[in-house]
Amino acid sequence: MSLFGKLKNRLLKTSSKLDEGLDAIVSEKSEDLGGEPSVDATAEQATPTVDIAEKPSVSPATNPVEPPKEAKPDAEKTPTIATPPVEGEAAEKPSLLGRVLGRKASTAGPRRVLDDEMLEQLEELLISTDMGVETSLRVTAAMAEGRFGQKLSSVEIKQLMAAEIARIMEPVATPMPLYQKTPQVILVVGVNGSGKTTTIGKLASQFRAAGKSVVIAAGDTFRAAAVEQLQVWGDRAGVPVLTAPEGSDPASLAFDAMTKAQESGADLLMIDTAGRLQNRADLMEELTKIVRVIQKKDPSAPHNTLLVLDATTGQNALNQVDAFQKLADVSGLVMTKLDGTARGGVLVSLADKYGLPIHAIGVGEQIDDLAPFDPKDFATALMGLED
Numbered sequence: 001m002s003l004f005g006k007l008k009n010r011l012l013k014t015s016s017k018l019d020e021g022l023d024a025i026v027s028e029k030s031e032d033l034g035g036e037p038s039v040d041a042t043a044e045q046a047t048p049t050v051d052i053a054e055k056p057s058v059s060p061a062t063n064p065v066e067p068p069k070e071a072k073p074d075a076e077k078t079p080t081i082a083t084p085p086v087e088g089e090a091a092e093k094p095s096l097l098g099r100v101l102g103r104k105a106s107t108a109g110p111r112r113v114l115d116d117e118m119l120e121q122l123e124e125l126l127i128s129t130d131m132g133v134e135t136s137l138r139v140t141a142a143m144a145e146g147r148f149g150q151k152l153s154s155v156e157i158k159q160l161m162a163a164e165i166a167r168i169m170e171p172v173a174t175p176m177p178l179y180q181k182t183p184q185v186i187l188v189v190g191v192n193g194s195g196k197t198t199t200i201g202k203l204a205s206q207f208r209a210a211g212k213s214v215v216i217a218a219g220d221t222f223r224a225a226a227v228e229q230l231q232v233w234g235d236r237a238g239v240p241v242l243t244a245p246e247g248s249d250p251a252s253l254a255f256d257a258m259t260k261a262q263e264s265g266a267d268l269l270m271i272d273t274a275g276r277l278q279n280r281a282d283l284m285e286e287l288t289k290i291v292r293v294i295q296k297k298d299p300s301a302p303h304n305t306l307l308v309l310d311a312t313t314g315q316n317a318l319n320q321v322d323a324f325q326k327l328a329d330v331s332g333l334v335m336t337k338l339d340g341t342a343r344g345g346v347l348v349s350l351a352d353k354y355g356l357p358i359h360a361i362g363v364g365e366q367i368d369d370l371a372p373f374d375p376k377d378f379a380t381a382l383m384g385l386e387d
């Protein structure tokens with residue numbers, strides 16, 4: 001099955017929620033006209049299709065290949081870990097949304113005149129997928145522009161919304177940057193249960209597949225179960241996991257791990273951290289100390305601080321971004337558990353509000369269930385459009 005097919009299947013809950021809601025809204029006051037669509041649903045084709053790996057940055061904070069600070073090492077030109085390029089794929093595969101929007105909208109089925117009432121219902125529908133009020137308003141307003149009073153079918157509405165969602169998300173869809181400097185240190189933060197361990201395992205496996213040598217440090221030293229779980233994932237990925245006795249200082253483990261990674265010539269060091277957001281002062285101290293000690297070995301480290309978020313927490317994910325931005329210098333996001341949630345809209349909200357790079361999305365519990373974030377595929381799958 002294609003990646004898009006997988007993504008679509010896995011975003012089924014959000015898209016079927018939208019599907020049912022849209023059908024109900026349109027058929028509430030519908031006219032089954034058939035014939036030509038009264039709106040040009042292909043107009044959004046003008047949305048620029050940007051090659052993610054090569055696109056220019058929208059702001060320094062979202063540019064993965066440009067060293068954000070002097071202290072950061074030089075970035076390689078073609079670094080894509082959560083998006084390992086498949087040979088020939090880019091050339092052969094036309095833009096998904098382009099294909100979807102390039103197709104004539106289905107002329108069959110009921111249509112409804114776009115008016116204030118319908119617009120409000122559409123806003124509510126998007127809000128129900130955790131897209132947030134502001135972002136939902138933005139999407140529906142863009143969709144309605146120049147189309148007020150026109151008759152729209154569900155498919156046309158989906159296409160217009162998908163185009164707007166893809167437009168919002170394009171600037172944040174950036175693969176995790178790889179730097180020439182080794183070991184590249186990746187600090188992984190996020191609340192307990194968000195999927196940090198799983199994501200580290202999946203990433204390690206992708207790094208290995210890309211020919212990189214990886215070391216993992218089990219920095220949540222206070223929870224034996226968390227360490228064991230990380231070891232399981234390290235085994236799966238074929239990557240060594242450095243641990244320390246339960247209750248020992250995570251910063252000291254990070255220092256040892258950094259030493260080992262340097263001595264063994266590892267390309268990447270991923271450091272798992274505790275996620276006790278309930279005790280922020282402690283967590284902040286812990287994270288600050290980890291950063292301080294690894295900087296003794298390399299002043300430019302950590303080179304990435306990945307925040308792992310759980311999509312099933314919906315809008316609460318935004319609070320977590322707020323909180324972790326205060327605790328650490330978050331450089332990018334991974335959103336997990338997008339499969340099986342009806343709250344996938346939160347990712348749009350996050351992109352709209354914070355503009356932090358989204359490096360990858362977790363779409364299952366298996367080792368290869370970490371997908372590159374493709375805004376067009378995501379928007380199309382989120383809206384339940386066909387490939």
Ligand SMILES: Nc1nc2c(ncn2[C@@H]2O[C@H](COP(=O)(O)OP(=O)(O)OP(=O)(O)O)[C@@H](O)[C@H]2O)c(=O)[nH]1
Binds near residue numbers: 198199220338369
């Ligand atoms: N369906 C699904 N489950 C996921 C995904 N990512 C992680 N999980 C599951 O979420 C649960 C928590 O994942 P962990 O990786 O242990 O989360 P953590 O943040 O390390 O949690 P702690 O070890 O408690 O700090 C596990 O049961 C994972 O299998 C995903 O993308 N999809």
